[in-house]
Amino acid sequence: MKSKLPDVGTTIFSVMSAMASECDAINLSQGFPDFTPNEYLLDRLSHHAHNGKNQYAPMNGIPELRHAIATLTQECYGRAIDPDTEVTLASGATEALFVAIQAVVNPCDEVILLDPAYDSYAPAVTLAGGICKHISLMPPSYQPDWQQIAAAVSPKTRLIIVNSPHNPTATVFSDNDWQALANLAEQHNLLVISDEVYEHIVFDQARISAHRYPALYDRTFIVSSFGKTFHATGWKLGYCIAPPALSAEFRKIHQFVTFTSFTPAQYAVTDMLNEYSDEVHGLGGFYRSKRDCFINAMQASRFNMLPSAGTYFALADYSAISDKNDVDFCEELTRQHGVAAIPLSVFYKTPPNSRIIRFCFAKREQTLLDAAAKLCAL
Numbered sequence: 001m002k003s004k005l006p007d008v009g010t011t012i013f014s015v016m017s018a019m020a021s022e023c024d025a026i027n028l029s030q031g032f033p034d035f036t037p038n039e040y041l042l043d044r045l046s047h048h049a050h051n052g053k054n055q056y057a058p059m060n061g062i063p064e065l066r067h068a069i070a071t072l073t074q075e076c077y078g079r080a081i082d083p084d085t086e087v088t089l090a091s092g093a094t095e096a097l098f099v100a101i102q103a104v105v106n107p108c109d110e111v112i113l114l115d116p117a118y119d120s121y122a123p124a125v126t127l128a129g130g131i132c133k134h135i136s137l138m139p140p141s142y143q144p145d146w147q148q149i150a151a152a153v154s155p156k157t158r159l160i161i162v163n164s165p166h167n168p169t170a171t172v173f174s175d176n177d178w179q180a181l182a183n184l185a186e187q188h189n190l191l192v193i194s195d196e197v198y199e200h201i202v203f204d205q206a207r208i209s210a211h212r213y214p215a216l217y218d219r220t221f222i223v224s225s226f227g228k229t230f231h232a233t234g235w236k237l238g239y240c241i242a243p244p245a246l247s248a249e250f251r252k253i254h255q256f257v258t259f260t261s262f263t264p265a266q267y268a269v270t271d272m273l274n275e276y277s278d279e280v281h282g283l284g285g286f287y288r289s290k291r292d293c294f295i296n297a298m299q300a301s302r303f304n305m306l307p308s309a310g311t312y313f314a315l316a317d318y319s320a321i322s323d324k325n326d327v328d329f330c331e332e333l334t335r336q337h338g339v340a341a342i343p344l345s346v347f348y349k350t351p352p353n354s355r356i357i358r359f360c361f362a363k364r365e366q367t368l369l370d371a372a373a374k375l376c377a378l
């Protein structure tokens with residue numbers, strides 16, 4: 001049989017997590033917390049499962065949660081959205097990204113991706129028959145060059161996918177970046193997918209989203225994830241906010257990909273947003289102390305830590321330690337030194353010649369200190 005995705009193997013996240021567990025290494029590779037979510041959230045999940053909320057939820061998500069998302073959006077970005085026509089719950093941001101891409105990409109449409117790019121984008125474009133145009137963001141700053149991006153736009157370009165705060169580089173779009181994106185999209189009549197799953201995890205500036213740019217929002221699918229916001233990646237609950245016409249197309253596909261998402265979690269997250277929205281607004285501060293703990297502990301190492309402005313990741317340049325390529329170095333780190341990380345090259349179509357890996361610091365302080373102690377010994 002001819003594969004529809006001949007170049008796709010198992011994602012690097014599964015590979016490195018499996019290696020970490022095989023070697024009993026500290027897993028700073030895959031992006032998930034090693035601590036439990038808020039007890040209240042867990043209690044509400046149990047409560048709703050025990051009180052009849054176990055059947056299909058409405059296809060777009062329960063109205064209570066869509067309203068709570070609209071309230072949160074208003075609080076964060078000062079923007080009123082219609083929960084009935086603009087908000088759709090999905091089974092994780094991964095599903096929302098996949099559905100948004102299928103909704104708008106037609107065969108032979110070109111889609112601009114900024115590498116290093118989250119690894120689910122390109123296969124979803126390929127399955128829709130689209131063609132990925134990769135633009136590389138270069139170390140150490142990973143700043144987008146909007147002239148270079150504009151030069152990649154052709155009459156066939158349909159969509160650009162952006163991600164801020166950015167996995168894996170931990171950079172955050174500036175106001176200039178958002179303006180440049182809005183201008184580009186408007187000038188060339190592009191649609192936009194704005195992957196904002198780390199929207200609440202920014203350290204040194206206010207949260208900025210496509211919501212803040214009304215002309216941009218009119219052509220954008222904004223995707224977010226309660227997995228990241230509430231330390232519950234395994235619940236796979238995300239959502240898409242988009243103008244009514246785009247949401248309508250999104251829903252046509254969502255209904256046949258999964259129809260609806262895990263019902264008790266929708267009720268539990270609604271309660272959490274209604275009772276503990278402070279936890280969302282405090283997320284940047286919560287992760288800032290983890291970032292500082294890890295980066296401070298790494299100062300004694302021979303890794304050169306790059307700045308982390310958002311997300312729960314930090315990049316490290318290991319060129320003072322090894323000449324190996326990043327995939328081999330991550331394997332050596334896991335098997336011989338007991339810490340798993342993610343190589344950056346796998347997020348690129350054409351990787352730059354650099355020696356940089358990604359650590360996840362969504363971990364208990366002791367985990368971070370134990371990992372740093374091992375890394376400082378190198």
Ligand SMILES: Cc1ncc(COP(=O)(O)O)c(C=O)c1O
Pocket residue numbers: 031091092093094095118163167195197224225226227228233236237238
């Ligand atoms: C940039 C980015 N987008 C999307 C996702 C997927 O989110 P979810 O677990 O809600 O599907 C992740 C998860 O790591 C991510 O880092």
